[in-house]
Amino acid sequence: MKFQQIDEYAARLRPETKASVHSGSKAGHEKRTKVLFDHFIDPDRLRRIAGDIKQHVVENLDTYLPAVEAKLRANGVHVHWAATAEAANEAVYSILQARGARRMVKAKTMVSEETELGRFLEKRGVECVETDLGEFIVQIDGDHPSHIVKPIIHKNRREIATSFERHGLGAYNDDPETITRRARVHLRHKYLEADVGLTGANFVVAESGRIVLVTNEGNSRFCLAATKCHIAMVGIEKILPRDRDLGLLLNLLARSGTGQQLTVYTEFISGPRGPAQPDGPEEMHVVFVDNGRTDVLASECRDILRCIRCGACLNVCPVYRQASGHAYRSVYPGPVGAVLSPLLAGERFPAMADLPKASSLCGACNEVCPVNIPIPDLLLRLREKGKREGSDAAAAGTPAMGGWAVMASQPFAWKAALAGGRIMNVLPTKYVPVAALQAWQSRRTLPTWRGGTFRTWLHDRRKQQSQAGSAAPRN
Amino acid sequence: MSNDREAILGRVRQALAPLPTRAAAPDWERELVLMRHARGAVDAPALFAERLRLVNGTPIASVEELVALFVSSGWRRGYCDPALAARLRPAFPAEIVFETEFDRTRVDDYQFGITAAVGAIAETGTVILNDAATSRRLAALAPWVHVAVVPRRSIHVDLPEAVAALGGDPNIIWCTGPSKTADVEGILIEGVHGPGVQIALLVD
Numbered sequence: 020m021k022f023q024q025i026d027e028y029a030a031r032l033r034p035e036t037k038a039s040v041h042s043g044s045k046a047g048h049e050k051r052t053k054v055l056f057d058h059f060i061d062p063d064r065l066r067r068i069a070g071d072i073k074q075h076v077v078e079n080l081d082t083y084l085p086a087v088e089a090k091l092r093a094n095g096v097h098v099h100w101a102a103t104a105e106a107a108n109e110a111v112y113s114i115l116q117a118r119g120a121r122r123m124v125k126a127k128t129m130v131s132e133e134t135e136l137g138r139f140l141e142k143r144g145v146e147c148v149e150t151d152l153g154e155f156i157v158q159i160d161g162d163h164p165s166h167i168v169k170p171i172i173h174k175n176r177r178e179i180a181t182s183f184e185r186h187g188l189g190a191y192n193d194d195p196e197t198i199t200r201r202a203r204v205h206l207r208h209k210y211l212e213a214d215v216g217l218t219g220a221n222f223v224v225a226e227s228g229r230i231v232l233v234t235n236e237g238n239s240r241f242c243l244a245a246t247k248c249h250i251a252m253v254g255i256e257k258i259l260p261r262d263r264d265l266g267l268l269l270n271l272l273a274r275s276g277t278g279q280q281l282t283v284y285t286e287f288i289s290g291p292r293g294p295a296q297p298d299g300p301e302e303m304h305v306v307f308v309d310n311g312r313t314d315v316l317a318s319e320c321r322d323i324l325r326c327i328r329c330g331a332c333l334n335v336c337p338v339y340r341q342a343s344g345h346a347y348r349s350v351y352p353g354p355v356g357a358v359l360s361p362l363l364a365g366e367r368f369p370a371m372a373d374l375p376k377a378s379s380l381c382g383a384c385n386e387v388c389p390v391n392i393p394i395p396d397l398l399l400r401l402r403e404k405g406k407r408e409g410s411d412a413a414a415a416g417t418p419a420m421g422g423w424a425v426m427a428s429q430p431f432a433w434k435a436a437l438a439g440g441r442i443m444n445v446l447p448t449k450y451v452p453v454a455a456l457q458a459w460q461s462r463r464t465l466p467t468w469r470g471g472t473f474r475t476w477l478h479d480r481r482k483q484q485s486q487a488g489s490a491a492p493r494n
Numbered sequence: 495m496s497n498d499r500e501a502i503l504g505r506v507r508q509a510l511a512p513l514p515t516r517a518a519a520p521d522w523e524r525e526l527v528l529m530r531h532a533r534g535a536v537d538a539p540a541l542f543a544e545r546l547r548l549v550n551g552t553p554i555a556s557v558e559e560l561v562a563l564f565v566s567s568g569w570r571r572g573y574c575d576p577a578l579a580a581r582l583r584p585a586f587p588a589e590i591v592f593e594t595e596f597d598r599t600r601v602d603d604y605q606f607g608i609t610a611a612v613g614a615i616a617e618t619g620t621v622i623l624n625d626a627a628t629s630r631r632l633a634a635l636a637p638w639v640h641v642a643v644v645p646r647r648s649i650h651v652d653l654p655e656a657v658a659a660l661g662g663d664p665n666i667i668w669c670t671g672p673s674k675t676a677d678v679e680g681i682l683i684e685g686v687h688g689p690g691v692q693i694a695l696l697v698d
Binding site: 064 | 506520526530618631632654660664671678679680681685686
């Protein structure tokens with residue numbers, strides 16, 4: 020039997036990477052649970068209502084998108100639309116060209132990872148610097164983030180120190196504080212020299228046209244304090260109906276993602292800088308990106324568009340903890356990625372159709388999700404789609420079920436198989452010609468065989484009961 | 495690009511057309527997000543100070559206390575909002591230099607930045623800055639020490655109250671403790687791109 024790609028990847032993973040990912044995600048999950056239940060009387064109700072709000076948005080995007088566009092324009096923001104990754108990158112590039120901009124600083128945005136904006140701009144001679152510490156390390160390593168909120172969860176301090184030394188950021192030193200100070204010194208001059216700051220958005224509020232950004236390091240704030248032009252790349256599903264809904268969603272986002280009550284910086288941007296403010300962008304652009312989202316919206320799995328990218332489902336997932344994020348071969352790892360990545364892959368769906376199988380369907384991802392996405396249900400729908408489309412990737416790791424189907428539908432074959440199965444009661448495990456069974460049984464002992472079969476037992480019991488019933492005394 | 499707009503909106507409409515019903519927007523009560531400790535009467539300034547300490551921030555109750563901290567920490571040169579400098583300068587010793595202009599070419603010369611906050615949130619220990627109240631975005635961010643001057647009466651109890659008070663300023667930022675990261679092996683390090691010391695000076 021062929022193994023799934025994710026199993027093969029996990030088997031090759033270096034023990035220290037596995038240890039970093041396992042301890043990092045476990046700690047994140049434990050902090051989340053503690054802070055939510057310590058703070059709130061009924062955190063599950065918060066999640067369900069937040070999920071209902073986002074589902075409402077997803078199912079009414081046809082009215083919300085034009086509404087938010089109108090609001091942004093009224094606030095003095097330029098609005099752009101990009102159907103594909105290439106269109107999104109081109110939209111950003113044309114804004115830079117119009118300003119004659121050669122240098123860009125960039126805060127962490129997952130949608131720009133989807134479109135590979137950094138590589139696109141570098142090829143065109145634009146310096147594009149990642150400013151989130153983790154993303155900066157990913158960039159100087161030519162690597163990819165392996166977690167939605169902790170991009171370098173797969174690296175340890177020694178690897179980071181080596182990268183810093185190679186990149187000319189001082190002699191080898193693996194003290195996390197020294198690493199952070201060196202990044203501070205290096206990056207603050209990058210902000211001050213840059214022409215444009217690019218960010219994503221955690222939420223865009225339809226009612227007010229506010230873009231909400233959350234960070235801990237203050238890097239997106241520095242982008243918006245030092246540069247004269249702000250570009251926000253935003254997935255079309257990021258909308259919230261009203262400002263007041265932020266009171267609920269912000270209470271859930273940081274707690275779910277990092278176990279914090281609130282991230283250090285929560286920024287609300289509704290346009291270019293105020294009239295009395297000398298610092299910050301005089302020009303603001305929002306690029307709404309589709310890149311496969313409307314296909315997700317048309318599918319049976321549209322609920323995944325509720326996702327607010329907190330990473331809680333990664334941290335709790337037993338498969339993610341063993342396999343790490345790169346095993347998912349896409350921008351979004353973990354349970355959310357197992358649903359979203361094959362859907363966003365479009366025509367490449369069959370090649371990614373093994374991902375929905377990388378789950379034991381234990382349901383923990385659904386239980387921790389701040390917007391209550393029924394991830395296990397969506398995984399099952401995608402497994403069915405993979406099977407229907409005859410994907411080889413979807414079949415990997417699945418035993419052939421043809422023989423089973425014949426046996427289970429013919430009473431004679433079924434009874435013969437059951438009779439054959441009784442041999443298991445007397446045959447020592449080492450003689451059983453099935454490797455998986457031997458592995459399972461080698462450390463376990465079967466209970467002592469006490470004779471009889473279930474069918475015989477049931478038949479006898481019914482007989483006894485009917486006799487007992489007729490013999491009972493009558494009133 | 496306008497073609498992309500029509501294409502996206504067209505696909506959205508097409509995707510949603512088969513839905514027999516659309517999910518309604520649920521309403522929710524503020525009660526739902528009230529934290530356990532915040533039930534009943536709350537002394538907002540006291541709660542704010544307690545919560546700010548929990549995120550490694552520094553609440554300060556008087557100008558004298560602030561001066562003492564500056565002297566003992568050796569902070570000698572920095573930026574101060576001109577309007578606040580008029581009020582605070584007399585309390586500080588002469589060797590502590592207040593600049594009322596922020597020169598971005600000398601960004602590393604400023605050990606501290608003193609700017610006005612527009613409010614605070616008690617339950618999270620958050621100071622609120624905006625473009626109208628805070629004289630320079632950079633001065634509140636780039637120096638190692640940021641002092642936000644917070645009027646006691648401007649403290650909101652919780653997030654929903656602070657959200658309701660957002661108002662029309664084009665840029666509002668909630669700062670909850672010093673800038674930090676845990677990207678390297680999950681170890682907490684403060685002072686990444688923003689301040690390593692976040693002070694809130696409470697004033698009447």
